[in-house]
Amino acid sequence: MRVKNSRMEVLKMLISSKDLGSQEEVLKALKSEGYTITQATLSRDLKQLKVAKAASMNGKYVYVLPNETMYKRVPSQQTAREMMQSSGFRSINFSGNMAVIKTRPGYASSIAYNIDNSNIPHILGTIAGDDTIFIVKGVGVSNDEVIEGLRHVLPNIEY
The missing domain is CATH 1.10.10.10 (Winged helix-like DNA-binding domain superfamily/Winged helix DNA-binding domain)
Incomplete structure (x- = not known):
């Protein structure tokens, strides 16, 4: 099977x-x-x-x-x-207290689920489409802190 x-x-x-x-x-x-x-x-x-x-x-x-x-x-x-062995991650871009992650088609939902369930203190939440994840980061959180928190979910993340 x-x-x-x-x-x-x-x-x-x-x-x-x-x-x-x-x-x-x-x-x-x-x-x-x-x-x-x-x-x-x-x-x-x-x-x-x-x-x-x-x-x-x-x-x-x-x-x-x-x-x-x-x-x-x-x-x-x-x-x-x-x-299939890749995480599906393509890129991340920041604007103010928001970030947008681009993924391969079909990967956004599962990656967002993993982010939400990793309890990363710098990320308030996510919204996922098919190939895009919208992230809201906490007040005063730097982009580098978000990237470091995401490394547990996306080991190949680069910014």
């Missing part, structure tokens, strides 16, 4: 990051990640994930995950395994 769960995560990552328009392309991408499966297994996986096809920006029909027909793809040179 662990192999299937791992394969499904890789499949979701591939669909989210690449323009894959046929099952043959998906099978090839999975094979490059170390998963050799049959077309029948792929069909079952796609059905289980409720994958659909939608027109991409260039007019080509590609696979998309549910509720992502307008999903902004993030082309990546990394393999799906490498993408």
Whole structure:
């Protein structure tokens, strides 16, 4: 079961990051990640994930995950395994007592949850979208103090 769960995560990552328009392309991408499966297994996986096809920006029909027909793809040179090992963090910017963290699509909610549950004293709270986290920091708290507090949640954070 662990192999299937791992394969499904890789499949979701591939669909989210690449323009894959046929099952043959998906099978090839999975094979490059170390998963050799049959077309029948792929069909079952796609059905289980409720994958659909939608027109991409260039007019080509590609696979998309549910509720992502307008999903902004993030082309990546990394393999799906490498993408899954990263925290999803992209950048952080400050303005007054606020900060905005940019993440890979789909990562903001889980990162914000981890921030809120880490009880970082310098952060009052977060609001998360799909790829953006809004942070409110406490009165008189420096940006460096926030960054230092976030290092427990985002070890690769840079400012």
